[in-house]
Amino acid sequence: MSNSKIVIIGAGLSGSLLAIRLAQRGFLVELHEKRSDMRKVSMSAGRSINLALSDRGINALRLIGMDEFMLDEAIPMTGRMVHGLDGSLMLQPYSGRADEYINSISRGGLNIGLLDKAESYENITIYFDSECINADLDREICQFKKPDGSIVDVAGDLFVGTDGAGSAIRQSYFNQSARLRFSFSQQYLSAGYKELHIPPTENGGFKIEKNALHIWPRGGFMMIGLPNLDGSFTMTLFTDFEGEYGFNAIKTEEDVENYFTKYFPDAYALMPDLKRDYFINPASSLGTIKCYPWQFNGKFLLLGDAAHAVVPFYGQGMNCSFEDCVVFDQCIDQFGDDWQKVLPAVQELRKINADAIADLAVGNYTEMRDLVADPVFIKKRKLETKLEQMYPDYFSKYSMVTFRADLSYSYAQSRGDKQNEVLMKICSQTDDVDSLDTEKIMEMIRQL
Numbered sequence: 001m002s003n004s005k006i007v008i009i010g011a012g013l014s015g016s017l018l019a020i021r022l023a024q025r026g027f028l029v030e031l032h033e034k035r036s037d038m039r040k041v042s043m044s045a046g047r048s049i050n051l052a053l054s055d056r057g058i059n060a061l062r063l064i065g066m067d068e069f070m071l072d073e074a075i076p077m078t079g080r081m082v083h084g085l086d087g088s089l090m091l092q093p094y095s096g097r098a099d100e101y102i103n104s105i106s107r108g109g110l111n112i113g114l115l116d117k118a119e120s121y122e123n124i125t126i127y128f129d130s131e132c133i134n135a136d137l138d139r140e141i142c143q144f145k146k147p148d149g150s151i152v153d154v155a156g157d158l159f160v161g162t163d164g165a166g167s168a169i170r171q172s173y174f175n176q177s178a179r180l181r182f183s184f185s186q187q188y189l190s191a192g193y194k195e196l197h198i199p200p201t202e203n204g205g206f207k208i209e210k211n212a213l214h215i216w217p218r219g220g221f222m223m224i225g226l227p228n229l230d231g232s233f234t235m236t237l238f239t240d241f242e243g244e245y246g247f248n249a250i251k252t253e254e255d256v257e258n259y260f261t262k263y264f265p266d267a268y269a270l271m272p273d274l275k276r277d278y279f280i281n282p283a284s285s286l287g288t289i290k291c292y293p294w295q296f297n298g299k300f301l302l303l304g305d306a307a308h309a310v311v312p313f314y315g316q317g318m319n320c321s322f323e324d325c326v327v328f329d330q331c332i333d334q335f336g337d338d339w340q341k342v343l344p345a346v347q348e349l350r351k352i353n354a355d356a357i358a359d360l361a362v363g364n365y366t367e368m369r370d371l372v373a374d375p376v377f378i379k380k381r382k383l384e385t386k387l388e389q390m391y392p393d394y395f396s397k398y399s400m401v402t403f404r405a406d407l408s409y410s411y412a413q414s415r416g417d418k419q420n421e422v423l424m425k426i427c428s429q430t431d432d433v434d435s436l437d438t439e440k441i442m443e444m445i446r447q448l
């Protein structure tokens with residue numbers, strides 16, 4: 001299509017996917033990754049081991065022809081399996097429609113699959129151990145530090161920073177904040193997360209329901225578990241750092257045992273290595289990053305977590321980052337390689353939606369931690385599932401965010417909030433959801 005040379009910084013999830021798409025369009029792509037090639041070295045324990053992949057992400061994988069390949073490696077999760085303190089189990093389906101579910105997929109497997117595919121294109125060159133240390137906005141170059149300590153200047157027609165939440169490209173914008181009128185905010189939650197593990201059974205089976213996202217809501221804190229192909233579950237404890245339930249209150253193996261036998265007794269029985277894992281794995285912080293502008297001069301662009309890191313409670317960070325790439329691709333359809341037009345268009349289309357999913361994700365922490373065990377909320381989910389089963393035009397807020405890639409996040413947010421208000425009110429006034437007049441409810445919903 002063009003001889004434009006595009007330099008992508010960060011060969012994580014969105015950078016690798018974007019590189020593939022741009023190569024498919026015929027651009028010359030350089031992909032720089034600060035870490036060593038993950039296919040050759042074992043990575044240290046880092047960010048989540050598995051992720052929930054849903055329709056927006058699948059859409060992007062479809063764009064590069066990798067959706068089926070990736071879904072073959074994923075485990076469908078049809079609902080939340082809520083674990084009560086008394087060991088009770090309750091499956092809350094994600095949707096009333098059988099074909100709407102999310103997928104647990106290995107982060108490493110997904111990244112490796114994308115890197116393998118990227119490497120198969122002659123017009124992509126991947127540089128590992130190549131850390132961007134500066135975007136020189138005036139000279140229109142990026143500077144990379146190589147393993148021998150040398151600094152290399154790289155020129156290009158376009159630079160895309162997909163270098164994650166700690167983006168060096170974003171930092172370069174920040175360093176010139178006044179000139180760029182660059183706004184930046186980073187808001188931490190008081191909670192953080194720690195990854196733990198349920199191993200498979202002796203013959204490689206699953207110790208708890210395979211096709212669900214397991215959740216132990218405890219009001220103020222929670223644990224979740226996502227299945228892996230080998231029969232294990234990656235567990236994540238989300239709790240405050242401080243306070244009675246906080247990470248800092250757990251100092252000894254005895255504390256771990258007391259905490260888990262008190263709050264997560266059924267899970268504790270399935271986690272033989274818990275005491276070791278607990279002290280090896282770090283407790284990491286969680287925050288939302290918003291910034292603007294994302295683009296500079298039609299030459300530099302931030303995408304993915306570099307532009308909008310969100311907390312993980314809607315399972316949308318990667319899905320949103322992948323969707324950025326789809327929108328970027330659509331803007332190339334519209335403007336070709338006229339980057340002066342493409343970049344502002346991407347920014348305008350995505351910023352409002354990135355802000356929406358950031359706020360939705362913070363709100364969903366409360367829902368997962370507290371509401372999934374709340375009686376009115378449980379009735380509301382039951383009613384929504386019924387409406388989704390009966391009416392093709394009803395979609396809950398969760399369904400719009402997760403299964404309707406044709407609707408924007410900001411639309412899903414505003415419509416979903418209005419629907420929730422109506423349904424929560426109805427459910428707070430009845431004990432018998434089954435006897436509600438669904439026709440009347442749908443009339444109210446349609447008029448929103």
Ligand SMILES: Cc1cc2nc3c(=O)[nH]c(=O)nc-3n(C[C@H](O)[C@H](O)[C@H](O)COP(=O)(O)OP(=O)(O)OC[C@H]3O[C@@H](n4cnc5c(N)ncnc54)[C@H](O)[C@@H]3O)c2cc1C
Binds near residue numbers: 009132163317
């Ligand atoms: C606990 C947790 C659970 C999550 N669960 C989900 C989920 O279920 N579903 C979901 O959709 N999302 C989830 N996310 C969010 C998801 O991980 C991110 O949104 C996604 O990884 C963003 O992709 P990215 O490509 O923008 O950034 P990253 O995946 O972070 O990739 C950035 C890449 O850039 C490289 N890099 C960094 N700095 C430089 C530099 N200076 N020079 C060169 N390279 C650099 C990094 O090494 C990395 O390879 C979760 C996040 C966390 C923390």
